[in-house]
């Protein structure tokens with residue numbers, strides 16, 4: 001364990017960092033909402049690597065991955081990342097602290113951290129194999145962290161990192177979109193009214209794309225406010241019929257999965273570099289069900305055969321995954337501070353009501369993000 005540099009010069013309450021326990025929401029087993037437990041005596045996080053920082057969490061937010069992880073989804077892959085040599089006994093991942101997003105203040109820095117200092121306001125998305133942010137303090141690698149946009153409150157900032165980075169990974173890394181390539185591109189977002197979708201619309205509009213969104217009727221006004229050029233209500237008529245009346249697209253970004261994948265071959269411009277990217281993949285499901293080796297082989301086979309099937313028709317087929325990246329978050333922060341992207345906070349829950357926030361997310365019909373105010 002490395003000795004961290006205290007934040008003396010910033011006049012912070014460094015003594016609190018010396019505590020050995022903190023309040024956090026933990027799970028001790030997988031299951032429904034009943035497994036969420038508020039524990040005032042959770043072990044205080046420790047800096048293990050020189051590039052890590054301890055952040056005092058001001059706000060966090062709830063994502064579908066939190067609900068899935070609470071249910072045990074992805075446990076095989078996440079446990080392999082936590083303990084690659086399988087040195088620990090089964091169940092040693094518990095207690096798990098859920099929560100991926102954080103906005104807060106740096107309390108301590110590892111010895112090699114140069115970019116941050118105690119007292120900096122930061123935001124980050126912590127990857128799922130690490131202890132999460134439904135706690136008073138969290139440890140993150142400095143390369144996952146970014147200075148918080150100056151124009152946002154903590155509550156607003158906590159709503160963005162995980163979904164904005166997922167949208168970034170799908171649009172930029174998987175579909176090759178960026179500021180320079182977006183103007184003139186026609187993009188279709190399926191499932192646009194939730195966390196990832198509302199972030200994706202705004203990134204694309206900031207870069208000058210033409211954005212068509214698919215959502216249910218109640219989200220129409222929100223979609224227009226965020227800058228969508230064309231809104232399709234999937235509840236009024238068949239999506240296929242509604243798409244027939246539109247021009248073909250350059251990119252499809254799918255946050256819903258299932259049968260919506262079939263739209264790629266019909267409504268993307270073939271042989272023009274058009275891409276389809278879905279966030280809903282069987283990757284973790286396969287490893288949970290079949291084990292790491294067989295599950296990865298099955299996923300590789302499924303992905304490979306879909307890539308080839310689509311390539312034969314002139315379409316690039318991709319799976320998109322959340323990718324944590326401080327530098328990408330820096331760029332997203334600049335877009336936010338330039339007034340081109342805003343947080344879409346649907347509801348804020350106090351730290352005492354984390355289970356109610358899970359209930360809200362599980363009930364569906366998200367319109368942006370559900371945030372947890374920690375302090």
Ligand code: NDP
Nearest residue numbers: 064166191193194195196214216255279320321322365366
């Ligand atoms: P949310 O729960 O915030 O939003 C989902 C949205 O989809 C809701 O607004 C919902 O509203 C809408 N929706 C549901 N069914 C349809 C449909 N048939 N057509 C259009 N819209 C629909 O989820 P996120 O935005 O955070 O995530 C989206 C998906 O991406 C989730 O499945 C999540 O698990 C996945 N994901 C995957 C990641 C990865 O690394 N691969 C990372 C992050 C997310 P309504 O029902 O009212 O239409």
